Amino acid sequence: MSSELHFGNLSVSIFGESHGAGIGVVIDGLPAGIELDTEKILGFMARRAPKKDGMSTRRSEKDTPEILSGFYNGKTTGTPLSAVIRNTDTRSQDYGNIVSAARPGHADYTGYMRYNGANDPRGGGHFSGRLTAPLVFAGAVCGQILEKRGINSCAHILAIDGVYDESFNTLDISEDTMESIKCRTMPVIDESKGDEMKEHVRAAAEALDSVGGIVECAVIGLPAGIGSPMFDGLENRISQAVFGIPAVKAIAFGKGFGFAEMRGSEANDPMYMDNGTVKTSTNNNGGIYGGISSGMPVIFTVAVKPTPSIAQPQKTVDFISGQNAELVIKGRHDACIVPRAVPVVEAAVNIAVLSFLI
Amino acid sequence: MSSELHFGNLSVSIFGESHGAGIGVVIDGLPAGIELDTEKILGFMARRAPKKDGMSTRRSEKDTPEILSGFYNGKTTGTPLSAVIRNTDTRSQDYGNIVSAARPGHADYTGYMRYNGANDPRGGGHFSGRLTAPLVFAGAVCGQILEKRGINSCAHILAIDGVYDESFNTLDISEDTMESIKCRTMPVIDESKGDEMKEHVRAAAEALDSVGGIVECAVIGLPAGIGSPMFDGLENRISQAVFGIPAVKAIAFGKGFGFAEMRGSEANDPMYMDNGTVKTSTNNNGGIYGGISSGMPVIFTVAVKPTPSIAQPQKTVDFISGQNAELVIKGRHDACIVPRAVPVVEAAVNIAVLSFLI
Amino acid sequence: MSSELHFGNLSVSIFGESHGAGIGVVIDGLPAGIELDTEKILGFMARRAPKKDGMSTRRSEKDTPEILSGFYNGKTTGTPLSAVIRNTDTRSQDYGNIVSAARPGHADYTGYMRYNGANDPRGGGHFSGRLTAPLVFAGAVCGQILEKRGINSCAHILAIDGVYDESFNTLDISEDTMESIKCRTMPVIDESKGDEMKEHVRAAAEALDSVGGIVECAVIGLPAGIGSPMFDGLENRISQAVFGIPAVKAIAFGKGFGFAEMRGSEANDPMYMDNGTVKTSTNNNGGIYGGISSGMPVIFTVAVKPTPSIAQPQKTVDFISGQNAELVIKGRHDACIVPRAVPVVEAAVNIAVLSFLI
Amino acid sequence: MSSELHFGNLSVSIFGESHGAGIGVVIDGLPAGIELDTEKILGFMARRAPKKDGMSTRRSEKDTPEILSGFYNGKTTGTPLSAVIRNTDTRSQDYGNIVSAARPGHADYTGYMRYNGANDPRGGGHFSGRLTAPLVFAGAVCGQILEKRGINSCAHILAIDGVYDESFNTLDISEDTMESIKCRTMPVIDESKGDEMKEHVRAAAEALDSVGGIVECAVIGLPAGIGSPMFDGLENRISQAVFGIPAVKAIAFGKGFGFAEMRGSEANDPMYMDNGTVKTSTNNNGGIYGGISSGMPVIFTVAVKPTPSIAQPQKTVDFISGQNAELVIKGRHDACIVPRAVPVVEAAVNIAVLSFLI
Numbered sequence A, B, C, D: 001m002s003s004e005l006h007f008g009n010l011s012v013s014i015f016g017e018s019h020g021a022g023i024g025v026v027i028d029g030l031p032a033g034i035e036l037d038t039e040k041i042l043g044f045m046a047r048r049a050p051k052k053d054g055m056s057t058r059r060s061e062k063d064t065p066e067i068l069s070g071f072y073n074g075k076t077t078g079t080p081l082s083a084v085i086r087n088t089d090t091r092s093q094d095y096g097n098i099v100s101a102a103r104p105g106h107a108d109y110t111g112y113m114r115y116n117g118a119n120d121p122r123g124g125g126h127f128s129g130r131l132t133a134p135l136v137f138a139g140a141v142c143g144q145i146l147e148k149r150g151i152n153s154c155a156h157i158l159a160i161d162g163v164y165d166e167s168f169n170t171l172d173i174s175e176d177t178m179e180s181i182k183c184r185t186m187p188v189i190d191e192s193k194g195d196e197m198k199e200h201v202r203a204a205a206e207a208l209d210s211v212g213g214i215v216e217c218a219v220i221g222l223p224a225g226i227g228s229p230m231f232d233g234l235e236n237r238i239s240q241a242v243f244g245i246p247a248v249k250a251i252a253f254g255k256g257f258g259f260a261e262m263r264g265s266e267a268n269d270p271m272y273m274d275n276g277t278v279k280t281s282t283n284n285n286g287g288i289y290g291g292i293s294s295g296m297p298v299i300f301t302v303a304v305k306p307t308p309s310i311a312q313p314q315k316t317v318d319f320i321s322g323q324n325a326e327l328v329i330k331g332r333h334d335a336c337i338v339p340r341a342v343p344v345v346e347a348a349v350n351i352a353v354l355s356f357l358i
Helices: A039-050 A092-098 A108-114 A122-127 A131-148 A174-185 A191-206 A236-243 A257-261 A336-357 B038-048 B092-098 B108-114 B123-127 B129-148 B175-183 B191-206 B234-242 B256-261 B339-355 C040-047 C092-098 C108-114 C120-125 C129-148 C175-183 C191-205 C236-242 C254-259 C339-355 D036-047 D094-096 D108-114 D122-127 D128-148 D177-184 D191-206 D236-241 D255-261 D337-356
Strands: A004-007 A010-016 A023-030 A066-071 A080-085 A151-161 A211-222 A248-253 A269-272 A275-282 A298-302 A316-320 A323-327 B006-009 B008-015 B022-028 B066-069 B081-085 B150-162 B211-221 B250-251 B271-273 B277-280 B298-304 B314-318 B324-326 C004-007 C010-016 C024-026 C066-069 C081-086 C152-160 C212-222 C246-255 C271-274 C277-280 C298-304 C312-320 C322-329 D005-006 D011-015 D022-028 D066-069 D081-084 D152-160 D213-220 D248-253 D273-274 D277-280 D298-304 D312-317 D323-327
Touching: A004 A236, A004 A336, A010 A131, A010 A336, A010 C010, A010 C066, A023 A131, A023 A275, A023 C010, A023 C066, A023 C322, A039 A131, A066 C010, A066 C024, A080 A131, A080 D081, A108 A122, A122 A131, A131 A151, A131 A336, A131 D066, A131 D273, A151 A174, A151 A191, A151 A336, A151 D323, A174 A211, A174 C081, A211 B256, A211 D081, A236 A248, A236 A298, A236 B234, A236 C152, A248 A257, A248 B234, A248 B256, A257 B150, A257 B250, A257 B298, A269 B324, A275 D011, A298 A336, A298 B256, A323 B271, B006 B234, B006 B339, B008 B339, B008 D011, B008 D022, B008 D066, B008 D081, B022 B129, B022 D066, B038 B129, B038 B339, B066 C092, B066 D022, B066 D122, B081 B129, B081 D011, B108 B123, B123 B129, B129 B150, B129 B339, B150 B175, B150 B191, B150 B339, B175 B211, B211 B339, B211 D213, B234 B250, B234 B298, B234 B339, B250 B256, B298 B339, C004 C236, C004 C339, C010 C339, C024 C129, C040 C129, C040 C339, C066 D066, C081 C129, C108 C120, C120 C129, C129 C152, C129 C339, C129 D128, C152 C191, C152 C339, C152 D255, C175 C212, C175 C322, C212 C339, C212 D255, C236 C246, C236 C298, C236 C339, C236 D248, C246 C254, C246 D036, C246 D236, C246 D255, C254 D152, C254 D213, C254 D298, C271 D005, C271 D312, C271 D323, C298 C339, C298 D255, C322 D273, D005 D236, D005 D337, D011 D128, D011 D337, D022 D128, D036 D128, D036 D337, D081 D128, D128 D152, D128 D337, D152 D177, D152 D191, D152 D255, D152 D337, D177 D213, D213 D337, D236 D273, D236 D298, D248 D255, D298 D337
Parallel strands: A269 B314, A316 B271, C312 D273
Antiparallel strands: A004 A010, A010 A023, A023 A080, A066 A080, A151 A211, A211 A298, A248 A298, A248 B250, A269 A275, A316 A323, B006 B008, B008 B022, B022 B081, B066 B081, B150 B211, B211 B298, B250 B298, B271 B277, B314 B324, C004 C010, C010 C024, C024 C081, C066 C081, C152 C212, C212 C298, C246 C298, C246 D248, C271 C277, C312 C322, D005 D011, D011 D022, D022 D081, D066 D081, D152 D213, D213 D298, D248 D298, D273 D277, D312 D323
16 A cells, blocks of 8 residues: 555545546545535635746646545535546646656656556656645545534645744634635745745746745644554654655654754643643643643644756656666746645645544 | 554554553564574663663663564564563652643643543553663564665664764765664764763753753665655654654654755755666655655654653643642653664664565 | 455555445555556456346446556556546436335445435445445456466356355366356356256246345465464455445355364365375365465355345335335346356455455 | 454454463553453453363463553553463473474464464464464453443354254343353353253264354344444454454354345345334344444354364375375364354454444
8 A cells, every 4th residue: 555544444545646547535434424615625725726826837737626425415425535636737748758767856766666667657647746636635625524623724834945934823823813824825924924935936946946845734623632642643643644745854743853952841831720721831842742632732844845846957867778867857847835735734634633533 | 543553564563551560562464484683682672771871760670571472483483473571660659749740741631631531640651651662672673674684774863952963974874883873872973972962961960951852863775666655655654653752753854854945956866877776966855755765875863852751840730630730750760861762763663664575 | 434445555445326426446555567458357347237138237337447547558557546437327216215214134224324314325325236346346457466476266156046056166176167157147157057046036036026145256376375364364354355245144265154064074174295285185174274375276155145125015114204114116126136246256355365465 | 464453443463372471462442441340351261261071172271361551440541451361381292293294174284384384383373272362351351341331242152063052032132141141151042952062072072073063143232323334344344353263264144144045025124113213023134234233133153163183193294394194183172162162252243343332
C-alpha cells in the first residue's frame, strides 16, 4: 500500500496520476447521516486550485469532483464515499524530456527505482501535486463533520522566502479569525505581509526560480482527552497525513525546534482553572501532551520546500542511459506552492482529527 | 489501539506502565533465521540506560529484557519475538502527590481525560519515558537485521541548550564514524561540544531546571527505491515512529524548516553519475524524494523538549478537585533526556526502515 | 471501515451503491510492471454478468470498467489501480416499496439499523450483489498476476438445490480442467449435472421461489510455505474475503464439516516423497496446515444461500412505522445466484492468495 | 504479521512457542475503567485446561497468566493489557524425533517451509494448541466487558464422532442455559449425549486414534445494527478469529451448508414486530444479514478436525533428508480436542464482537 491513511475506523484511499484518466478518493468509515454542503466542499477545493494571479500554475484545472457513492439525499450514507476528478487539461508533451532525465528535487528517479520504471512519469504521475486535490476533497468532507461538533481548523502562510506573517495566538483563536483568513487570496493573518510575500514570489519567478515557506495550522474546539499515547496519538496521525503532501519536509508541534533552546521552567505550560475548565497560561506544547489533546488550540507548523520545477537549466542524470544530463523543465509550474499547500495541510489535519472521533 | 506500529508486514506492539509489574514488546513479522547477538542488543539498550554521571535519573534500572518467544538456537524464528523487562526499582511513593496534581508539560491531565481517570498514573504510567526501553529493544533487533543488509543508522546530539555539535556530512558518512559516536557517553561528533553540553546540563540541574535539544539521525546503505508515495513513505513511517518517543515535538528531513528561506535553484539537489551510481552533489532533501530513498544518506533531525519534571515549584491544577495548585515534583529525573533519546531515535528509525524491506 | 481488504501490503477498497452514479475499486500495493490483458479481465467479468438464459436477472448490465489509474502502457504502475463502473440501467422505481418494508433475508433492516436510516436503500444500495462486479475486477487483475507465477484458481458449482456435481480431484487438478470449466455457461465438471441444476432453477423460478447451493474452489500451483499461523493464514484471509460476497454463509477447507465424523487415522494426510517433492496421498486438509500451504491443491467449499428476493408474498415489518407488513418484491432477480457466485469466489481467493506473494 | 487480530480500534497480539520460556498476549484498545474479575478469567481459562478425566493431555498445565500491564486497581487502564503464561512442564525430549519427520495433519512441514527451518519445532512451537491459552485469556477479558453490556456468548459441543447434541434454540437462548453449559465438564446441552461422546473418545483413544467434532456457538444480547457490509462484518471478523484456532477447518453461520438444499421461501426469515422489537420467526441466517446483526441470537458452527497426534504409526517424510519415513508420535495428546475447543471458540467470538463496540 502507499496511498491510504488507516486511522482506526477511518480510511482514506487516494488514487490517480497527473496525466491519466482521472484521480480520486475513497473515504471509508464516515459516520452516517451527516449533511454535507457540496458547495462548501467546492469552495474548500477552490482554495487549493491554481489562481489567475500569476502566482500559480497556468494549467486550468476544473477539478470538479463527481461523487460516485456514499452520499444520498444530501447526507453521508456511512458506506464508502468516493469521488472522481477527471483529468482534462493535460499537456503531456511538455513532459516529453523528463521521462528519463530526472527533475532534481522531484521523485522522478526515486519513483523509477521504486517501480522499476513502470510508473507513469507524465506530469509526475502519482507523485504530482495534483493528487492533493482528492486529499483536499476528503479533508473538506471531514472538516464539515468536525464543524458540526464545534471543531474548526485553519492554516495560514507563516512564511515565504523569509517574509514572516504573524503567528497564531496559541491561547485563543476565534472562528472569525479563521474564516477571514480562509477568504483571502493569500491566506495570512497580516495582509501586508501577504503582499510582501507575493513580491518575493514574483521576483523568484522572474529569476526563473522558486521559493519555499512555512504553513502554520491550528485546530480549535477539540476537547481534552483526544488521541493516544505512543504511536497512535495526534502527532503521529497528523504527521503521517501531512507528509503525504508533496514538498512537505518537516513538521513541528508547538514550539517545535524552539524547545532546543528552552529550559523546562519556560517550556512547561503552567496550568490553571478557568471557570471549571483546565487551561494553560502558555501553549508551548501546541495543545498536545503524550499524543493527547489538552483542550487548548492544537498548533503545528509545516515546512514546504521551494517548488522543484524551475525554468533554469539544472544538472541531472538520465537514469535510463546512466549519463549525466542537463535539463530545462518546460510546462506550467507555481513559483511557490505554499499558498496552495495551506488548504491541503488543513485537509490533512481534518482527516487525522476526525479519525479519533469516529 | 495506541502503542502499536503497523508497517506493512511488520508490527511492533509495546506494553507496560512505569510502576507496574513489567514492560515489554512483541515484534511480529520479522524474517526467520536471522542470527541475533543478544550481547549487542544489551549494548544498544545500555546506551539508553541511565548513566552514573550525574546527568540522568538516579533510578537504577537493570532493564534486562527476557526474550520469551520468537528466538531459538540464536536465530529469529519468524514467529512473534517478545521480550519482557521487569520493573523492580520503583518508588511509587515519590509520585504520591501527582495522582491528581498534573505535572505541567506531562500527560498527567491529558491521560486522565483520555482514560477517564482509570490509567495508572504512577511514574507517568504508560506515558513514562521508561516505555522507550522496549522500543529500543525492538530497534536493536531491527538494527541487527539491517546491518546484515549493509544498512546502518546512527544518531547523535546535534544540540543541547543552544550548544551545537557538528552536523553529519550529508553526502558521506562512514560506518566508522557511526561506531565511534555510539561508543561515547555523550554521543556527539565533536567531543569538545559534548563537554560543553554537559556543563549546560549540570548548570540547569543546579538551577532545578532542565534543558532540551536536537537529535540528528542518519541512515546509510539504504538503496534507492525504498519507500512509497503519499502516506506510506519513509517520512510518514519514520515520523509516526519517532513521535512515539515522549518529549519529541518536531521532525525535519534534510534541510527541514531551512527550506523556508531557500530558493529552488539552491534546494534542488543536482544529480550526477558516480561510477554507475546516481548521486546528488548536495543532499538537502535528506535522501528522500516523494517518500522514497535516493541512495544518499537519509538524514533527519528531531526536537526534544526539556524534561518536564523539574524540581522547581510549578503552577498547576488538581484535576480531580478542579482547584488550582502548586506542585513540587519529587522523584529522580534527568535534567536533560537528549543523550538518552539518541539511541531511541535510532531504534525508531530502524523499525521504520526495516519494515520496508520485509 | 467496511469495504476494504487489508492483507499485508495489498489493499482492495470497494465502493458504490446499486443505484448510485457508479461503483468501483481501488487496488493498492500491486507489483509494478506486470502486463495485464484487459480483454481477459472483461472475459472474467463476463462470467459474473447476468446471462440471457432465463436463469439470471434481466437487468442488462454492461459493467464495463473504466480503469482510471495505476495502469500505463499495458502494465501495472505499482501505484493504486482504480476502476469505475457506471450504473446505467437502474430502475429505482421497482424498489419503491422496499424503502421501509424490509425484504426478508436481505440486509434492509440491519443496514437501516447500522446506518440510522441514512444508507441508500435503492436496489440494496451498498449491500447489493452488484458490488461483486468491482470485486471480480480486482480478482481478475490478481488472477493474471498469479498465473504469471504459475498459480491458477478455478471454482465450479458443486451443488444447486440438492443436485451435486463431481468434486474436484483434490490430489491433481490440471489447468486444462480449469479452463474448460470456466468456458461453460454452467461452470460444472459434469455437464449433465449442470443441465439438471438448470432444471431445478427453472422450476424454482416458476414456483416464484429461489434455490441455493455450494461453490467449490481450488487453487493449484501454490508452492508450500505460503501463509502464516494463527490469524493471518490462508484460511483467515480467504474466509475474510469470501464472506464479503453477499449470500455466502459458510466456508469449509478440505473435508470441512466432514472431519466431525472422521478419525485421526483417516483424516491425517499421509506424506510421501514424489520425485523430490513432498506430497500427501490424501488431501483432506485442503492443502493447508497451520494456515500455510502444503504444495497440494488448496480446496474449499462455500455455501450460497437461496436468493432472498423471491416473487412470493412475504411476512415482514415496516421498520420505520414499526408495523407488521406483507411484501411482494418486484424487480428483476436471479432465481439462483450460485452460477454467478462462481467467478466471485475465484476473485476473492485470487486477492487473498496474491496478497501473500507481494 | 501472523498472530495479531486488528479489528478497528482493538488489537490482540499473541506470542510464544509451546516449549519456549512463555506465551502471552497484548490486548490494545480496551475501554478504560472496566472492572475485571480475575478469578472469573481463571475460571474461563480452566475450562480450556486439560482435564484429569482421561480425555485430554496428561501434561499438567498450570497456565496461570500474570498480568503485566493495563490493569490497575482492579480495572482496565485503557492502555495495552498484557499477560504472560510461563511454560513449565515441557518435555521436549518427547518431541525429539519430530524435528525433521513431519507429523501428518500438523504444520510441521508447512511451518518448516514457511520459516526456512528456523521456527521452533518443539511441541509444535508457535503452531501448538497451547497458544490458545492466551487467546482464551483475551476472550475472557473481552467477554466480561461484553457481559456488562448485556451481551453473552456460549459454545457447546454439537457433535463428536457422529454423536450429536441438541442444537441451540436459535430464537431464544437464556443466560441460564449458557451458564449451566459452561459448568459442565462436557459442555453439552443434553448431558446424556455428553456421556455418549465420552465413550467415543475413550474408544478412539484405546484404538490409538482420535476423533473430531463440531462446536456450536451463540451470542445473545447483541443489539441490531452491529457489523458492517462486505469485508468487515460479523462473519468476516468472527471467521478470521476462529480460523486462528488450530484444527478448525470450517465455519458456518445459521443454516450454513444447509442452505444448499433450501428454497428462498424457506430460507428467508419472516420478520414481525414483538412489543416494538423487530424479530424473525425463524433464524436461518444466524442473526446476521449483510454482515450486520439483526438482534436475534448470532449462531454459528465450527468444524474441529480429529487431533492429528495419534499413537499409531504413520507414513510421513523426513523433510530435511527428503526421505520417506514412518513416524510414531510420543508425548501426551488429547484423543479429542473438541471439549477444549469450546471455550476457545467463545473467546474468539468475544474478541470479534467486542471489537465492533469500541
